[in-house]
Amino acid sequence: MKTKLFAVPYIIWMALFVCIPIVLIVVYAFTNDAGAFTFENFKGMTSYASVFGRSFLLAAIATIICILIGYPLSIVMSKFPSNWQKIFTMLIMLPMWMNFLLRTYAWMSILEKTGLISQLLGLVGLPPLDIINTNTAVVIGMVYNFLPFMVLPIYSVVTKIDRSLIEAAQDLGATPGKVFKKVTLPLSLPGVLSGITMVFVPAVSTFVISQLLGGGKHMLLGDLIEMQFLGTAYNPHLGSAIALVMMIIVIICLRIMNRFGDGEGQAVIL
Amino acid sequence: MKNMKKIIALLLAVCCVGAVMAGCGSGSSAGTNGEVTVCNWGEYIDEDVLDQFEEETGIKVNYTYFNSNETLYSTLNTGGASYDVIIPSDYMISRLIDEGMLEQLDFANIPNYALIDDQYKGLEYDPDELYSVPYMGGTVGIIYNTTMIEDEITGWSALFDPRYEGDILMFDNPRDALGIALLYLGYSLNTESEAELNEAYALLEQQKPLVQAYVMDQIFDKLESGEAAIGPYYAGDYLTMIENNPDLAFVVPEEGTNQFVDAMCIPKGSENKANAEAFINFMCETDVCLANMDMIGYTSANAEACEIYAQELDEEAAAIMFPSEEVINRCEVFKNLSPEALAMYDALWTKLKSGA
Incomplete structure (x- = not known):
């Protein structure tokens, strides 16, 4: 009884800020300005195929890079003495204390033709970096901004792996490679899967990064949705429809991914 | 004892938050x-x-x-x-x-x-x-870096000039961007004609490979640092930019431009x-x-x-802030367009930016 009482604020919170907004999106997506039911909003969706394709591709690339960087980092971190681990965690969290927009703006100054990296390259006689306003720059921005969301879940799972299991494997004669493959990897999978969710989902829907680092030349889903709400035509119905389709594709992606994890190691859906 | 410490810490934290909120509260109370x-x-x-x-x-x-x-x-x-x-x-x-x-x-x-x-x-x-009640007004013009562009710029054609490939900035919104193309083609900023808009779109599509980036206020950084050479923006903002980079020049295009008024x-x-x-x-x-x-x-x-x-x-500076009547006569003020026309602007813009 007592535990149920504690859940009340959480339930109210969820209802107000999660359930109602989702219901609103669905309602808006299937209605027109007059409030009548319609499928009209979904009809033009195919013309946005390239935007969908690009957003999911870039988000997938960024997520894979985050795993490639984040997984080894988490494993290495977990091998350090606990004081060091605290410092590392703190260093990973530190950039998140600054505003997301500012950090992305800073990357613009770093990557520009007249930016920091190009100036350094110029000092040693190399040509300037030609990377700003490309998809590469967008992916760099995504990886930088979302990497902590990959590292932290993996790290927290990896540190909790029972050492005795690894020792047992070693005692039984497993090579380091085999220990990793048979023990560490399967046990760390839940962390990887929740890391993927926490990186992929915001990366798919980001819009500031493509505007600042992509030069606004290639629209992503976030930009497209933003334009429906804050653009000239103001069409929240179309915006909601796009958002809904995006949510459904994300859920399908995560479902497919969950097939790779067993029962425990499932990515968080919704 | 340990618990006691925790409780005291918690109380202190609550007090701090309370004090901050009280501060906000008194700050936002109504005046007399x-x-x-x-x-x-x-x-x-x-x-x-x-x-x-x-x-x-x-x-x-x-x-x-x-x-x-x-x-x-x-x-x-x-x-x-x-x-x-x-x-x-x-x-x-x-x-x-x-x-x-x-x-x-x-x-x-x-x-x-x-x-x-x-x-x-x-x-x-x-x-x-x-x-x-009108508050402020101004004109849109072309701002360019005289160390990067040697020719004298006189009109919108400069923004479509292949010689400046990769150094051109463009407005990141449909109304302003299509507006520039329309003016360059000699049409009205406020056109609702599908044919004219399509022509303007074709021009922007041609221009896209030359454009370094579509920007709004990022233009300050990019022009001031010499990252880009030329772009359209507001006269008042040019006066801010030139304080940081005296090589910048401003011109009101001969084809005419957008004059805006912000009113209360x-x-x-x-x-x-x-x-x-x-x-x-x-x-x-x-x-x-x-x-x-x-x-x-x-x-x-x-x-x-x-x-x-x-x-x-x-x-x-006076000529830029207070343009002559001759300049004003070349300017056009944005009008509100029909929802159909606005939808057309948005569709063309999405098409432009979602293309490869």
Whole structure:
């Protein structure tokens, strides 16, 4: 009884800020300005195929890079003495204390033709970096901004792996490679899967990064949705429809991914 | 004992939060004569004048920002906030009027309206002078870096010139970007003709490989640092940029350009209409206009303030802030378009930006 009482604020919170907004999106997506039911909003969706394709591709690339960087980092971190681990965690969290927009703006100054990296390259006689306003720059921005969301879940799972299991494997004669493959990897999978969710989902829907680092030349889903709400035509119905389709594709992606994890190691859906 | 420490720490934390909140609370309490909520563009006022207003009238000002006319429209439309004074641009004012979202002003409470320059009165967006009091205006022009571009730029053709490939910046919104293409083609900024818009779109599509980036306020950094060589932006902002990079030059294109007027309005649902009118009246005072103009570099609608300010400026800056009649005649003000036309603008823009 007592535990149920504690859940009340959480339930109210969820209802107000999660359930109602989702219901609103669905309602808006299937209605027109007059409030009548319609499928009209979904009809033009195919013309946005390239935007969908690009957003999911870039988000997938960024997520894979985050795993490639984040997984080894988490494993290495977990091998350090606990004081060091605290410092590392703190260093990973530190950039998140600054505003997301500012950090992305800073990357613009770093990557520009007249930016920091190009100036350094110029000092040693190399040509300037030609990377700003490309998809590469967008992916760099995504990886930088979302990497902590990959590292932290993996790290927290990896540190909790029972050492005795690894020792047992070693005692039984497993090579380091085999220990990793048979023990560490399967046990760390839940962390990887929740890391993927926490990186992929915001990366798919980001819009500031493509505007600042992509030069606004290639629209992503976030930009497209933003334009429906804050653009000239103001069409929240179309915006909601796009958002809904995006949510459904994300859920399908995560479902497919969950097939790779067993029962425990499932990515968080919704 | 350990628990005790935790409890004390928790209590202290609660006290801190409480103190902070109490601070906010007393900060936002109404003045002796009530309050007024103002929503303006970012960096579009000398904030000292707000204190002056509070002192003179005893009305507390709640000051907030918006960053585009469309954001403001969206906020008003969803009922997300209640404002007493808003300062949208021309075409958005006519849209708000058309959709019945503005209150008529009581000009008996705004005697300083007499100080407003006649050229800003009765403009197309508010022809009967019922809903708005002009605040600031300006023109859009081409800003370019004279060390990177040796030719003298005279018109919009420069933004479509393959010689400047990779150094061109362009507006990141459909109305302004398509507007430039339309002007270059010799059409009206306010066209609703599908054929003309398609022609303008074709031009932008051709231009896309030459464009370094589509930007709004990022243009400040990119032009000041020499990252890009040329781009269209507002005259007032040029005067800010040149302080950081004296190599920049400004030109009003010969084909004509967009002139904008931002005016103060009271949205429907305002709870402090009299205070809002007092605020609008205050904002028209000559010394307030001078302070604001000095801060933001745009052209005030107060004729007297402009005259005084022009004498303080060097000739070049004065010519940019106070363009001659010949220049003004080449300018066109944005009008609100039909929902069908707006949808067309958005569709073309999405097509442009979603292409490879």
